[in-house]
Amino acid sequence: MKKLFRLFVFILVVALAAGCSQASTTPKENKKENTSGQTEKKEKPKVAFVYIGVPGDGGWTFQHDEGRKMVDEKFGIKSTVVENVPEGPDAERVIEELAQKNDIIFTTSFGYMDPTFNVAKKYPKVVFMHATGYKKAENMGTYQGKGWESGYLAGIAAGKQSKNNKIGYVGAFPIPEVIYTINAFTLGAQSVNPDAEVSVVWSNTWFDPATERQAAVSLLDQGVDVLANYQDSPAGIQAAAEKKVWGMGNDSDMNRYAPDTYITNPTLHWGEYYVSVVQSVMDGNWKSEGYLGGLKEGMVDIAPFGKNVPKDVQDLVNTKKQDLIDGKLSVFKGPIKDQSGKVRVEDGKELSVEDILSMNWFVQGIKGKIPQ
The missing domain is CATH 3.40.50.2300 (Response regulator)
Incomplete structure (x- = not known):
């Protein structure tokens, strides 16, 4: 009887321990799921584009805007667009205003290089991507077609x-x-x-x-x-x-x-690259680089x-x-x-x-x- 009683007590202790272990891990698992849910929300960053002209130009800005639309459709977001921004001091003011409200900013003209670089230094947590330039920073990359x-x-x-x-x-x-x-x-x-x-x-x-x-x-x-x-x-x-x-x-x-x-x-096609940049930021593996895409990558064509x-x-x-x-x-x-x-x-x-x-x-x- 003593042996049976001890066996019963042992089984009961093991069961209680297992229950406690499950009880202690469940909140963590739930917390992980909740955290994952919150992360998923944050994985849809706020994205902005700065244009030298208007999409109605039928050329350069039109092509960038086609790429922006691909980003919005892919990630289910509504990106911010600022059109007709002159290259110079006005550009820096616009880019800084966007940096206060967005996670990723694409500046799409050569003359935006210095303004983008200047603002990037002030907002290290924002990712800046500049088209056709050569200046880079830890949070600023460049991209260009061949x-x-x-x-x-x-x-x-x-x-x-x-x-x-x-x-x-x-x-x-x-x-x-x-x-x-x-x-x-x-x-x-x-x-x-x-x-x-x-x-x-x-x-x-x-x-x-x-x-x-x-x-x-x-x-x-x-x-x-x-x-x-x-x-x-x-x-x-x-x-x-x-x-x-x-x-x-x-x-x-x-x-x-x-x-x-x-x-x-010659034609330019930015959409797939824009999608890849946003995705890399969402995945946490974005890094500053000077990207060059050609015919092989589909960034340029005729x-x-x-x-x-x-x-x-x-x-x-x-x-x-x-x-x-x-x-x-x-x-x-x-x-x-x-x-x-x-x-x-x-x-x-x-x-x-x-x-x-x-x-x-x-x-x-x-x-x-x-x-x-």
Whole structure:
């Protein structure tokens, strides 16, 4: 009986201990579930975008806004947008106001670099992402498309379509992003038309249709038979269409503005990258970096060809596009000379990414100067 009694007591003690153990762990488990629920709420950060123009520009800002919409749809949020923010002191004020209320801020123009950098130092808990710049901080990264890849492809199409070897290009601002794209465009044109010359004029605008039209007309008056434009507005290709001259826009598909004379143009696609940035912040593994996306990553591409572009031209460009994706072709592979005839890239060598992103010289075959 004593043995049975002891056994009974032992079983009872074990049962009570198990019960106590379960009772003590249950609140922790519940707390973990609650904490997880709270974390899930916090995993939907407040996101803001700063635009140089308006989505209605049909170009640069339009493409960024398409990317923003993907973020909102993916995460079920309503991001904040501030449009028409001038580059300079106004930008810094706007960015700082957003930093007080948001977790992630995308600033989408080159001229926002210093304002973004300055505000990032004041708000270390906010993640800042700046488009096309080079300054970074612990809580500030940069991102950019390899515009030289899509620019090269557009140049091939322009070189094939030109009959008099006179191609015009309306540059926006003389910054590396625009300079390397014009250079790549010229190299692409020369790869299929060695006699092609590219005349460059500057509008010093991102979106000013009247000024951009005037710049386009100045090139059309020189007799160019293909006209490319780097601005956000379709003013240039519309001016070209009026003269029945082939036209090329920038950043997004501008076919609808000049369907009869449209060739193609470089395009940018930010959506998947924006989604990946927000997701990395939510997952707690975001880190500051300088991201470069090209044809392979889908960040840059060319727009669908216009209806009157010959199939052999389309096929050639698409073949070269695949060569770039596969690494069989390099845009800035030597020999490459600058306007003065100086060898900038020796035969068989390639320009480094750092040199491309800081480019301040024109390749041989370009008529026009880079303002100092």
